[in-house]
Amino acid sequence: MDSALTTIGLPIALGIVMFGLGLSLTLDDFQRVARQPRAVAVALGCQLILMPLVCFGLVKLFDLPPLLAVGLMLLAASPGGTTANLFSHLFHGDVALNVTLTAVNSVIAVVTLPLITNFAIAHFDLGDSVHLPFVKVVEVFAIVLVPVAIGMVVCAKASGWAQRMDKPVRIASALIMTGLVLSILLDQRGNVADYLADVGVVAATFCAISLVTGYVVPRALGVPYDQAIASSMEVGVHNATIAIFVAVEILDSTEISVPAAVYSIFMFVFAALWGLVLTKWLARTAQPA
Helix, strand or coil: CCHHHHHHHHHHHHHHHHHHHHHCCCHHHHHHHHHCHHHHHHHHHHHHHHHHHHHHHHHHHCCCCHHHHHHHHHHHHCCECCHHHHHHHHCCCCHHHHHHHHHHHHHHHHHHHHHHHHHHHHHCCCCCCCCCCHHHHHHHHHHHHHHHHHHHHHHHHCHHHHHHHHHHHHHHHHHHHHHHHHHHHHHCCCCHHHHHHHHHHHHHHHHHHHHHHHHHHHHHCCCCHHHHHHHHHHHHCECHHHHHHHHHHHCCCHHHHHHHHHHHHHHHHHHHHHHHHHHHHHHHHCCCC
């Protein structure tokens, strides 16, 4: 991938995305964990434990090539993205819960992301060619959480401006994601057909399972309908920008970033379709909890 894109464009893109997250955050979003422990615990359990296990099972079942398998596991370990908040809003989910989950998981991922990714690297015997040092991940999250902190300060000091900028920054984040996906696919254009053949089906399957699981498990455990929608979008809509950044900047492998790019293509389409299913069909049978 072009060096200017990776050394300048990608960090700026990630900074804008995380600043946008900060604009929608307050300290109360972290305190909500204590007020809504069941919804938060169930959603995080799906994100941090269940879906990485499902992802590992899928990459083994589909016999994914090692670098692509590590890339999809890296994506599975990445926290939810700010776009999850938008989908949750569109389909009547508890957006405040989305914000809380995104904030909390973005912090927890400092530990879980390298653990899950390094497990995949070791399992697929790639330790001689790629390695994800914990210190590097801490540095990355320290850097990306600075824009979050700045956004939170702006939100606290100039809430009116932050509210006005919320939608434009969300749109910018979506455009940035689209640009990153297109850049990766363009950079790997000679292998795109092979990559799509290798990872397309498993990425689409993982995305669909993530969205459905994120709703079904919370509902089965007594989480209210609107919070289950929020959980579904949070579990299914990842912050692929972080996954791409780690793959390209730390692991120095554009190929490892491909699953996140391919997943993103399905993610937007499937989240929209699943949202319609939730609001047009499941809402009729959902009983308030």
